[in-house]
Amino acid sequence: MRPFKYSNATDVATATQQLAANPNARFLAGGTNLLDLMKEDVERPDELIDITRLNLTQIKSLSGGGLSIGGLGKNTDAANHPLVRQNYPLLTQAILAGASGQIRNMATNGGNLLQRTRCPYFYETSMPCNKREPGSGCGAREGINRMHAIFGWSDSCVAVYPSDMSVALAALDAIVRVRNAGGQERTIPFEDFHRLPGSTPEKDTNLEHGELIVAIELPKNNFAEKSYYLKVRDRASYAFALVSVAAALEMDGTRIKQSRIALGGVAHKPWRALKAEKMLVGKEATEANFVAAAAAEMADARPLEHNAFKVELGRRSIVRALQMALDGGKS
Structure with missing residues (x-):
């Protein structure tokens, strides 16, 4: 060091x-x-x-509904807070699927959003990596890329974003509140917070230097009863996702009024499955419709040499996560 x-x-x-x-x-x-x-x-x-030591740890209800989660609160405290468990169980499930209890006791909510890829070529300083050293090349592009992206990658970078918490936040339409050195605050919709690699993979987020995440805000929704976070990985604990799915449904009788689906382990940022979401609105909540929506979403996947299995895994994971969400996570 x-x-x-x-x-x-x-x-x-x-x-x-x-x-x-x-x-x-x-x-x-x-x-x-x-x-x-x-x-x-x-x-x-x-x-x-x-x-x-900054006083940014509170979890509190917002005046118009919704919830504010302090940027410096610990992951464990966020996952176990009664308001999160009651109104946003999807977030609790996602946080508890990540890392280990010891790490969740140390890791902060804002820091979770800012964690960097675990691509082995990024960590191995003897290998080329445009994220670590812009212009040096991407070792994973033609290397061992089993864990890498199938959506949104560029020739400059095929790394994936590792956070479980952020996949749930993407599905829940979260907002990131930040403050700069001049004392001004701005809010960033979660969809715009993380970046795809393009030609500047060294830039993980749209956060400006000097800005601090002070809170993560969750809008009020009707997804609490029918949501589920599914994480598929090589081992049962302390492993990053091959594919993960945050799924949430709001029902009107037997028909789907709203759906939210976000994927992890497949792109440089949490990947909103917008095609699948759109297809499900107004449809009956049947396995056939879940299968069709999943197939439509995964049709645009661009697998690399060693990760074509993620396409089929993604399809099956979306269907399974939707089924579990429909059943309130009980099946």
Whole structure:
């Protein structure tokens, strides 16, 4: 690990101003991803600004309905909060599907959104990686790419985004509230928060340097009774998704009034299955309709040499997640 300056921030204004003043500075919260990257010499900040003392941990109801989740609250606290469990069980399921209990006790909600890919070519500094070193090439493009993207990739990068929590947040139409060094706040719809790689894979999000995630806001919805998070992985725990699906349904009798479907493990960002969602609106909640919607969504997949299995796995996972959501996660 390389030498770095360390300081504690006592308020949001000081923290954002310190970060904005140094393009090579990083915020330090849970540190569950950043410190690993520093030890591997992938990330090389020369200054860490500790923000763990900032008062951004509250979970509270919003005036018009919905919920605000503090950016510096711990993943464990968010997953187990009564308002989250009651009104957004999909988020609870997704958080608990990720990492381990020890890591969830350290990891923050805002930090979860900002974690970087676990692509082995990104971590291996002897290999080319446009995300780590722009212009060097993508080792995974023609390498071992079993775990990599089937949607939205470019010749510059085929890595996938690892967060489970973010897949649920994408399906729940979350909003990310951020504050900059000048004290101004802005909100970013979750669909616009993460980026596809294009020609700039080194940019994971549309967050500006100097901005801090102060809260994640969830709008009020009617999905609590019929939602489910399905994670398919190589082993039962502490593994990243091959494919994951966050599925939620709002019913009008036997017909689907609204649906939300987001996929993980398939793209550089949480992938909203918009084609499948649109196909299901107004339809009967039958296996045949679930199968048709899943097939329509996966028709645009572009598998790489070693991950064509993800296409069929994605189809089956969407159908299974929808069936589980319809049954309230009980089957």
